[in-house]
Amino acid sequence: SKTPQIPGPPPHPFVGHTLQVPTVKTWKYFEKLYHEYGSIVKLTLAGDDIIVLSDPSDAEELLGRRSHNYSSRRPLVYAGKYQSKDQRLVLLPYGEVLKRQRAAFHQMLQPRVVGAYEDMQDMESLRLLLDLATTPADWSHHCGRFAASLVFTLSYGQRLNDDGKDLAAVQGILANFIRDTYPGAHFVDTFPILDRLPDFLSPWRAEAKRKHNKEVELYTRLASGVKSRMEKDLGMECFAARLWDQQEKMNLTPEELSYIAGSAFEAGTDTTTGTILWFFMAMVLYPETMKRAQEEIDSIFCSDTVPEFSRMNDLPYCFALVKEIFRWAPAAPGGFPHYSDADDEYQGYIIPKGTMVIPCIWNMHHNEAEFPNSYTFDPERFLTSKRRNGNGADSLTEGHYGFGFGRRKCPGQYLAAKTIWIAVVRILWAFNIEPHNDSSGNVNPENCTSGMTSKPNDFPVNIVPRSAAHVETIMLGHEHA
Numbered sequence: 329s330k331t332p333q334i335p336g337p338p339p340h341p342f343v344g345h346t347l348q349v350p351t352v353k354t355w356k357y358f359e360k361l362y363h364e365y366g367s368i369v370k371l372t373l374a375g376d377d378i379i380v381l382s383d384p385s386d387a388e389e390l391l392g393r394r395s396h397n398y399s400s401r402r403p404l405v406y407a408g409k410y411q412s413k414d415q416r417l418v419l420l421p422y423g424e425v426l427k428r429q430r431a432a433f434h435q436m437l438q439p440r441v442v443g444a445y446e447d448m449q450d451m452e453s454l455r456l457l458l459d460l461a462t463t464p465a466d467w468s469h470h471c472g473r474f475a476a477s478l479v480f481t482l483s484y485g486q487r488l489n490d491d492g493k494d495l496a497a498v499q500g501i502l503a504n505f506i507r508d509t510y511p512g513a514h515f516v517d518t519f520p521i522l523d524r525l526p527d528f529l530s531p532w533r534a535e536a537k538r539k540h541n542k543e544v545e546l547y548t549r550l551a552s553g554v555k556s557r558m559e560k561d562l563g564m565e566c567f568a569a570r571l572w573d574q575q576e577k578m579n580l581t582p583e584e585l586s587y588i589a590g591s592a593f594e595a596g597t598d599t600t601t602g603t604i605l606w607f608f609m610a611m612v613l614y615p616e617t618m619k620r621a622q623e624e625i626d627s628i629f630c631s632d633t634v635p636e637f638s639r640m641n642d643l644p645y646c647f648a649l650v651k652e653i654f655r656w657a658p659a660a661p662g663g664f665p666h667y668s669d670a671d672d673e674y675q676g677y678i679i680p681k682g683t684m685v686i687p688c689i690w691n692m693h694h695n696e697a698e699f700p701n702s703y704t705f706d707p708e709r710f711l712t713s714k715r716r717n718g719n720g721a722d723s724l725t726e727g728h729y730g731f732g733f734g735r736r737k738c739p740g741q742y743l744a745a746k747t748i749w750i751a752v753v754r755i756l757w758a759f760n761i762e763p764h765n766d767s768s769g770n771v772n773p774e775n776c777t778s779g780m781t782s783k784p785n786d787f788p789v790n791i792v793p794r795s796a797a798h799v800e801t802i803m804l805g806h807e808h809a
């Protein structure tokens with residue numbers, strides 16, 4: 329009998345779905361497909377077979393239980409082979425190098441050790457409060473700086489310089505990287521055979537290598553800086569320091585080591601920033617929710633005590649609110665594509681080797697059966713016993729799918745969840761986030777950037793201190809930090 333075909337829109341005979349799939353906000357197109365064709369949909373895009381999964385149980389089966397086969401990434405000639413010299417974790421195919429790098433990440437970022445970063449989170453979030461109190465109009469810049477500085481400190485054990493040079497340099501790399509990995513960004517990734525052409529016919533190759541050299545220069549400078557500081561400060565604690573300690577055991581070249589530390593920065597900055605910006609939008613749109621969270625915070629912390637991690641479990645509504653941010657506005661809504669290494673069969677469908685499998689987080693978070701009124705921001709949904717998933721910091725990452733699946737699941741998830749928690753609770757403790765006269769048209773979840781990650785486009789808000797006493801506590805806290 330004939331093998332059933334995976335449902336999907338009819339392809340064009342020559343170009344498949346290439347012309348149908350929008351390159352902006354692709355997740356909204358996936359949402360349409362989900363309603364039309366169901367939770368497993370197939371597309372052919374620029375020669376690639378793509379399967380979009382919208383039901384978490386399919387993603388858990390394929391990317392989780394069958395992770396030995398679905399943990400690779402589609403090879404990218406430009407961004408993978410030349411720009412990253414196959415050393416960049418996010419793009420690595422499944423294999424020894426990936427396992428080594430994931431192990432390094434795991435050592436640094438597993439739940440048992442993320443407690444060690446609470447001091448950094450404490451200090452950086454205080455600085456965020458100070459910045460918001462001092463120049464509230466620049467709020468989105470402050471949120472970006474907070475996220476960047478935190479991951480930077482984690483990686484290199486020192487805060488970002490105030491001159492903004494390192495920040496600008498890494499943000500430049502990040503912007504390139506996001507552009508260069510986007511499907512269709514480089515012709516050679518649609519037609520890898522072009523890689524056989526000699527250099528004089530392939531100016532893109534020299535360009536990618538130039539980018540690589542620039543990245544290596546920055547990342548090795550930062551990582552070597554840590555090495556020299558370690559000689560003076562034996563107890564120095566940061567990602568790069570741990571990697572230097574383990575360099576021989578883990579068999580890492582200095583260049584690879586530098587890339588690993590750099591990867592944390594690349595993967596952690598934009599996603600964390602986006603999540604915080606979405607939080608601001610949610611607060612403007614749902615003032616009642618904000619008030620309820622503030623009442624809860626006020627019942628534990630008065631104006632002279634800055635909220636602390638130690639009381640996380642005493643703030644169940646805030647806990648649910650953080651989970652709801654991850655659900656309502658996932659920072660990577662389209663989901664990161666995984667890639668299969670062998671032919672497989674699932675529910676009677678053939679999934680050939682070399683298929684891109686995309687867990688569409690957006691669709692999973694808008695499944696009305698699991699999340700009724702899914703477009704409404706409502707922390708209440710995480711307060712029912714079924715969805716609560718415990719209340720330790722690690723369970724902030726449960727009950728939603730914002731951190732991906734299987735062996736490629738976000739290794740920074742525990743750190744990220746605590747970062748968002750402390751930022752959210754402290755901001756709500758100190759400020760009211762109110763609509764701005766000019767903001768009405770802009771405060772709309774549809775008004776966002778598009779790419780692997782998504783953030784709201786800039787919109788004005790009023791950030792108003794809740795009392796002079798709160799501001800004084802922030803100032804005092806900052807002086808002592």
Ligand code: HEM
Nearest residue numbers: 418592595596599600659664731732733736737738740744
């Ligand atoms: C709110 C913040 C964050 C969100 C929403 C987020 C989400 C994600 C998602 C959806 C993936 C793809 C998972 C998959 O392929 O199935 C991912 C991968 C990754 N994340 Fe995060 N992330 C966040 C913060 C961080 C932080 C702070 C770090 C590091 C300190 C980090 C490091 C990484 C790395 C290295 C990968 C690639 C893993 C791999 O390819 O094996 N992330 N993240």
